[in-house]
Amino acid sequence: MELKEYQDVWVFVQCFQGQPRDVGFELLGQGRLLADGLQQKLCAVVIGKDVDEGIKGATEYGADIIYVVQGAEYENYSSDAYGHAFLELCEKYHPNTILIGATANGRDLGSKLAICLHTGLTADCTALSVEADTGNVVWERPAFGGNLYARILCSETRPQMGTVRPGAFKKLEKCKNNQAVIIRENIRTAEADILTKVVGFIKAHDESGVKLEEAEYIVSGGRGMKGPENFEMLQELADLLGGTVGASRASVDAGWVPQTKQVGQTGKTVTPKVYIACGISGAVQHLAGMHEADTIIAINKDASAPIFEVADYGIVGDALEMIPAMIKEIRAVKN
Ligand code: FAD
Numbered sequence: 001m002e003l004k005e006y007q008d009v010w011v012f013v014q015c016f017q018g019q020p021r022d023v024g025f026e027l028l029g030q031g032r033l034l035a036d037g038l039q040q041k042l043c044a045v046v047i048g049k050d051v052d053e054g055i056k057g058a059t060e061y062g063a064d065i066i067y068v069v070q071g072a073e074y075e076n077y078s079s080d081a082y083g084h085a086f087l088e089l090c091e092k093y094h095p096n097t098i099l100i101g102a103t104a105n106g107r108d109l110g111s112k113l114a115i116c117l118h119t120g121l122t123a124d125c126t127a128l129s130v131e132a133d134t135g136n137v138v139w140e141r142p143a144f145g146g147n148l149y150a151r152i153l154c155s156e157t158r159p160q161m162g163t164v165r166p167g168a169f170k171k172l173e174k175c176k177n178n179q180a181v182i183i184r185e186n187i188r189t190a191e192a193d194i195l196t197k198v199v200g201f202i203k204a205h206d207e208s209g210v211k212l213e214e215a216e217y218i219v220s221g222g223r224g225m226k227g228p229e230n231f232e233m234l235q236e237l238a239d240l241l242g243g244t245v246g247a248s249r250a251s252v253d254a255g256w257v258p259q260t261k262q263v264g265q266t267g268k269t270v271t272p273k274v275y276i277a278c279g280i281s282g283a284v285q286h287l288a289g290m291h292e293a294d295t296i297i298a299i300n301k302d303a304s305a306p307i308f309e310v311a312d313y314g315i316v317g318d319a320l321e322m323i324p325a326m327i328k329e330i331r332a333v334k335n
Contacts, residue, residue, distance in 0.1 A: 224279020
């Protein structure tokens with residue numbers, strides 16, 4: 001097949017127990033830009049046992065076409081079942097571009113598809129655009145420890161594929177009047193072909209129940225917090241704001257907070273309304289995960305710390321004194 005025969009931009013709308021994850025909708029926003037640039041259609045792929053919410057969301061977030069594969073064997077993600085269903089769809093419809101959220105399952109699916117389809121995959125993209133003359137998607141991502149940004153093209157093969165971390169882009173507004181064409185494909189995967197079985201789930205996010213990638217307020221602590229005991233005041237502030245706690249890699253490496261809390265290039269990408277960085281220097285690898293926050297407040301003893309270059313509000317001072325003062329003020333306003 002010639003490259004130009006591959007048509008449409010596909011977005012995988014990942015669901016967990018029937019509930020779509022936000023990253024699929026974030027990617028539908030980016031997919032729309034690519035589809036318009038390529039003058040092609042924007043399509044969503046929904047695979048699962050319960051698919052209604054995925055279809056509803058994909059419609060509201062602007063898909064022109066939704067490919068649906070439904071069956072009991074798709075209740076939980078598995079490489080074998082999801083990989084098989086997605087590959088069958090690709091072999092029938094020949095998409096031009098595939099966008100997948102860089103969750104654990106999305107990374108697994110993306111690499112499996114790329115290998116089976118003999119095409120390229122760019123992981124953890126932070127910006128996407130289209131080269132008008134060639135129709136190649138320009139996949140942009142940090143390289144060499146975040147010190148430069150690489151622009152990667154998949155110019156020889158189709159589909160062109162990329163993963164994007166949850167939270168890297170914001171969702172577009174819902175379009176209530178969108179009428180998507182729904183195409184149901186009866187693709188079944190035999191139980192014997194599914195080599196892994198899900199036996200249960202253990203929640204990994206914190207007790208407050210607010211997930212880092214979805215939090216509107218994040219209070220993040222770095223090495224300047226001095227020890228794990230001082231993260232309690234960060235938690236208290238986060239609770240007051242209805243948010244959650246994040247951390248720099250230095251705090252994670254020191255064993256003060258679990259890795260699931262790490263923000264940055266090798267942690268989570270977050271786009272909260274407010275990000276409060278406490279005792280964090282602002283290394284490029286940390287900034288890579290939080291610089292898109294709407295408002296950044298930095299507290300650091302060192303007035304020349306790089307975090308102040310991205311901060312909207314900077315407080316030069318001791319975080320161990322500033323945080324309790326902030327907690328006191330917020331309590332006073334709330335009461
Ligand atoms: P430091 O750089 O040690 O900064 C501590 C800051 O606290 C200083 O600015 C200091 O002035 C201030 N301070 C000290 N005491 C106080 C006080 N009482 N009150 C207020 N301020 C105080 N890092 C990440 O965060 N996320 C990543 O995903 C990540 N990925 C990486 C990937 C690679 C390949 C590499 C090479 C590095 C990565 N890093 C990452 C590490 C990164 O380079 C930095 O080392 C790390 O972010 C530093 O963490 P920090 O700011 O907490 O510590």
